Amino acid sequence: MKDxxxxxxxxxxxxxxxxxxxxxxxGLAAAQSDLPDLKQSDPxxxxxxxxxxxxxxxxxxxxxxxxxxxxxxxxxxxxxEYERARRAFQRGMQIERVNFGxxxxxxxxxxxxxxxxxxxxxxxxxxxxxxENIYFINTQAYGEKDPRMLPVLDELLDWxxxxxxxxxxxxxxxxxxxxxxxxxxMYSILEEHDDLSNPDSPQIYRKLSHLHYFIANHxxxxxxxxxxxxxxxxxxxxxxxxxxxxxxxxxxKLALQKVVxxxxxxxxxxxxxxxxxxxxxxxxxxxxGQRMSANKAYKLAYEALETSDQSEQLSESLFGQAKxxxxxxxxxxxxxxxxxxxxxxxxxxxxxxxxxxxxxxxxEELDKKVRRTIFKDIRAKRFRPKLVGGxxxxxxxxxxxxxxxxxx
Numbered sequence: 001m002k003d004x005x006x007x008x009x010x011x012x013x014x015x016x017x018x019x020x021x022x023x024x025x026x027g028l029a030a031a032q033s034d035l036p037d038l039k040q041s042d043p044x045x046x047x048x049x050x051x052x053x054x055x056x057x058x059x060x061x062x063x064x065x066x067x068x069x070x071x072x073x074x075x076x077x078x079x080x081e082y083e084r085a086r087r088a089f090q091r092g093m094q095i096e097r098v099n100f101g102x103x104x105x106x107x108x109x110x111x112x113x114x115x116x117x118x119x120x121x122x123x124x125x126x127x128x129x130x131x132e133n134i135y136f137i138n139t140q141a142y143g144e145k146d147p148r149m150l151p152v153l154d155e156l157l158d159w160x161x162x163x164x165x166x167x168x169x170x171x172x173x174x175x176x177x178x179x180x181x182x183x184x185x186m187y188s189i190l191e192e193h194d195d196l197s198n199p200d201s202p203q204i205y206r207k208l209s210h211l212h213y214f215i216a217n218h219x220x221x222x223x224x225x226x227x228x229x230x231x232x233x234x235x236x237x238x239x240x241x242x243x244x245x246x247x248x249x250x251x252x253k254l255a256l257q258k259v260v261x262x263x264x265x266x267x268x269x270x271x272x273x274x275x276x277x278x279x280x281x282x283x284x285x286x287x288x289g290q291r292m293s294a295n296k297a298y299k300l301a302y303e304a305l306e307t308s309d310q311s312e313q314l315s316e317s318l319f320g321q322a323k324x325x326x327x328x329x330x331x332x333x334x335x336x337x338x339x340x341x342x343x344x345x346x347x348x349x350x351x352x353x354x355x356x357x358x359x360x361x362x363x364e365e366l367d368k369k370v371r372r373t374i375f376k377d378i379r380a381k382r383f384r385p386k387l388v389g390g391x392x393x394x395x396x397x398x399x400x401x402x403x404x405x406x407x408x
Contacts, residue, residue, distance in 0.1 A: 051072065066096050089113045169222055256280060343399075348383045
């Protein structure tokens, strides 16, 4: 009879072989597709077989099992078998808890996968519970104000913003309410440690400013529900009735000012980087109707390029032609497909407003309703004006416009 240590080693060897086989199937699948005589592997079956081997030779809670259940869940998820995927993720999380404790950080990928799966099942409240748990176990490990919470909060923020467009309007607003709470916590941590020299600080502050623009724009387009009724980790996040674009203007402006300050402290900041950040602050002023402040910022950005060896080229790139103002650090894109592309001539005033809009070579079948929609959409935009010698000036541009049809 073999001793226990030999049996354990043999069991682990068998399991190692099983796991290796499972991991190899994904790589072999593409190659097998060119060999019709060979039967393609089913990842779900492979994971189930590996799980059976692990449970028989080790135990029902062996550490190796959690990774196998994570892989099984992902395989079910890829097949849109969301109920089965959720059960697999929950089982993997349970094994992590048994081995490493109820508040173990190793649960994070399982909780994130559960949140994603619940969203596909339409169980948004369950998704939020899983995400709240991620926040909780990380605060237990680090504390709420620890800088190590920043990437955690950033990942949660991305999740809520990425799923914003997947929800009905009021539910999407709830995502924004929670996003603002997460952004506020990120800002609080940055302020607590006052480390503007951190290379990650400019991008974090830029992202927070764009978040406030996105929320303000949502409120402008849709208004805000009278009651959101949302909490995140037992903290009320309901936006008050007096929420206004002014509040978001102020918070976004402060964040963009921090971008400029932080870049000044970065060793590798170029004049172009600095000018871009100042110009974006000017864009912010302009979008919110602060024309004088915008002009001052643009002139300051223009002057910041004078120290560069390529000042003329950079000035031309930033200010040589009027361009539409967009705040896109959040990466949120509506699922739309282009219906018709138009070339449009627009006169952009010194204050960045579009005038004398003309569709160039419009198709004969372009009806008045589509034309009115295009003009209305363009008039709602704001443009960074052309600068000459650092001063805003009126100019004419040809603007590529895609008339789009929403898909979701």
